Amino acid sequence: MKGDAYWLDGPVLRRFLKQRSALAGLSFLVLLTVLAAAAPWLGVASPWEMNARPLMQPLVESAHWLGTDMLGRDVASGLIYGARISLAVGVLSTLATLLVGFGIGGLAGYSGGWVDDALMRIAEFFQIIPQLVLAVLLVAVLEPSLASVVIGIAMVAWPPVARLVRAEFMTLRQREYVQAAVVLGQKPSAIIFRQILPNALAPLLVTMSFIMGTAILTEAALAFLGLGDPEAMSWGYMIDASRNLLRQAWWMSVLPGLAIMLCVLAVNRLGEGLRVAFELPDRGGIDP
Amino acid sequence: MTWIAYLGRRLGRALAVILGVLIISFCLVRLAPGDPASLMAGEAGVDDAQYIQNLRHSMGLDQPLAQQLWTYLRHAAQLDLGYSYRNQATVWSLIAERLPATLLLMGSGFLLSALIGVAMGVLAALSHRRRGIADRFISHAALVLYATPSFWLALLLVLVFSVLLDWLPAFGMASVGVELHGWRWVLDYASHLLLPALSLSFMFLALYVQLTRSAVLESLNQEYVRTARAKGLKPGRILYDHVLRNALLPVVTYAGLQLGQLASGSLLIEVVYAWPGIGRLLYDALTQRDYPLLLGVFLVISVLVVVFNMLTDLLCRVIDPRIGAGGQRS
Numbered sequence: 001m002k003g004d005a006y007w008l009d010g011p012v013l014r015r016f017l018k019q020r021s022a023l024a025g026l027s028f029l030v031l032l033t034v035l036a037a038a039a040p041w042l043g044v045a046s047p048w049e050m051n052a053r054p055l056m057q058p059l060v061e062s063a064h065w066l067g068t069d070m071l072g073r074d075v076a077s078g079l080i081y082g083a084r085i086s087l088a089v090g091v092l093s094t095l096a097t098l099l100v101g102f103g104i105g106g107l108a109g110y111s112g113g114w115v116d117d118a119l120m121r122i123a124e125f126f127q128i129i130p131q132l133v134l135a136v137l138l139v140a141v142l143e144p145s146l147a148s149v150v151i152g153i154a155m156v157a158w159p160p161v162a163r164l165v166r167a168e169f170m171t172l173r174q175r176e177y178v179q180a181a182v183v184l185g186q187k188p189s190a191i192i193f194r195q196i197l198p199n200a201l202a203p204l205l206v207t208m209s210f211i212m213g214t215a216i217l218t219e220a221a222l223a224f225l226g227l228g229d230p231e232a233m234s235w236g237y238m239i240d241a242s243r244n245l246l247r248q249a250w251w252m253s254v255l256p257g258l259a260i261m262l263c264v265l266a267v268n269r270l271g272e273g274l275r276v277a278f279e280l281p282d283r284g285g286i287d288p
Numbered sequence: 289m290t291w292i293a294y295l296g297r298r299l300g301r302a303l304a305v306i307l308g309v310l311i312i313s314f315c316l317v318r319l320a321p322g323d324p325a326s327l328m329a330g331e332a333g334v335d336d337a338q339y340i341q342n343l344r345h346s347m348g349l350d351q352p353l354a355q356q357l358w359t360y361l362r363h364a365a366q367l368d369l370g371y372s373y374r375n376q377a378t379v380w381s382l383i384a385e386r387l388p389a390t391l392l393l394m395g396s397g398f399l400l401s402a403l404i405g406v407a408m409g410v411l412a413a414l415s416h417r418r419r420g421i422a423d424r425f426i427s428h429a430a431l432v433l434y435a436t437p438s439f440w441l442a443l444l445l446v447l448v449f450s451v452l453l454d455w456l457p458a459f460g461m462a463s464v465g466v467e468l469h470g471w472r473w474v475l476d477y478a479s480h481l482l483l484p485a486l487s488l489s490f491m492f493l494a495l496y497v498q499l500t501r502s503a504v505l506e507s508l509n510q511e512y513v514r515t516a517r518a519k520g521l522k523p524g525r526i527l528y529d530h531v532l533r534n535a536l537l538p539v540v541t542y543a544g545l546q547l548g549q550l551a552s553g554s555l556l557i558e559v560v561y562a563w564p565g566i567g568r569l570l571y572d573a574l575t576q577r578d579y580p581l582l583l584g585v586f587l588v589i590s591v592l593v594v595v596f597n598m599l600t601d602l603l604c605r606v607i608d609p610r611i612g613a614g615g616q617r618s
Contacts, residue, residue, distance in 0.1 A: 121304075122308075125305055125308050127545070127548070128547075128548055128597055129305070129309060129548055129594075130548040130549070130552045130555075130590060131548055131549070131552060132549075132553075132555065132556075133551065133555060133585075133586055133589055133590075134586065136555075136574065137316055137582060137583070137586050140574055140577070140582065141316050141319045141579075213435065217435075217437055220440075221437065221438075221439065221556055224437075224556070224559075225555075225556075225559065225571060225574060226574065226575060227574070236437075239437075239439070243560070246443060246446060246451060247451050250447055250451075254444070254447070257436075257437060257440030257441075257443070257444070260436075260437050260440065261432070261435050261436045261437070261440070264437075265431070265432060265435035269431075
């Protein structure tokens, strides 16, 4: 291990570039991000605008090539604008999860002893209880919004990150270069950010991508239960709004679900690609 | 560690988790906008300062927080989970009425996922050794399944089996308005149960396939399997007696850890199929913002999960005596 930024070495990048599914996932995500971010400037109509005949089938009219919903809103616009909320919640709640997990895991791993014991019991607690139900309750009590959804997801998703960070801290603490830094009299914060963090980054990145996949699924489930941000069009909301019309208009519920699936699959494949590139142990390609 | 000591410790841990759940739901009540008294007054349709003041006093909201927590815990221990004004019934009676349906769904969902998952996992592992196409297909399918939202998959099943093929009912637990007896009654329930249970099982299928596959591949390379083969045992016997037995352990262990997910998944599936369980109850409470009911359901689901989690831990110890001796799982 070579201190800073060893993951940008040639071999890691080469190993990553060799994996087609990871590259496909990355390209899909980049495309989706650009499309979602630039939607208003690409001439994509507002997903709330009722500008066509309701319940129009897909592939019939080129202006509404994915059909319209029961209020005559364009399904394709809904999918593109829905990507905004899915990606935003995915990224934000992954960052929030990282923050909580890093704080708790770092504290546990750095202090050890009874603090470590107590914190790990708390982590275990959050892994045993029904996580989605807790997230549902939190969002309902805080009133649905982007912030409450992110808080709800981070609140239940942090234990795997905390465990990982704790384990990394514990092994890295024993390493000679960290002990050397301690002997040299570096401050704990400097040791954490300059010595430990760069070396824990590879497994963290991999775990984060799997957490992001789960976060997107959780956001969709929350929106499906009517707990999405009421201001934003989302894939989960689209499925919920149209599920009673399954008989008349299958495309309204099938297409957003397909979008969720592809998005999560892309994120997971990217994570798996990173795992292989960093040569981390195989965990079956699923779950952190 | 002796059995008694282990049992005591495990029970203590379960109780600690339940206490944690109670404290969390106590805090959640206080996070809610407005205090519970004005909320309840609003539920009851009364907007009178004196009434709210009285309610606050009778609910003990004018007492110190620690005192309130103690009262809350005492009530919960007596199954007094509050009153739902929307439904004009106690929270516990509402939940108790719906609990069997959820247990039936969770149980059959788990059984299906374990059975299909283990079978697919074994198939994939055996095919892997022959570089067969089944392994690649099953592994890829598991990855896709893992990325699929369960409630959407449930809708797809409805679309295919109820709307297009018209083979199975799309919602409810039994046919309404028909009097059925004997095996027809059983068949009616089973046909209503099949799609929801299958949808729920899909959530965990991918996990069990992967677990079984890698566990079987690992044990196939063990020396005791080579010995069994060398002494001329039939492949089927080796698979059952030597490989599967060891491969099942991670599945049982994970099943215990996945119970919370199973309960969460059941919530989503119940919503899709209008299954009359506590998940559906939670959903209705959600749309009505019925906080006492919401918290009651959360509490009961969590306690259920904790209890079953403890039981699977004990089961693991029975299946594998090494766990107790080595103390790998404390």
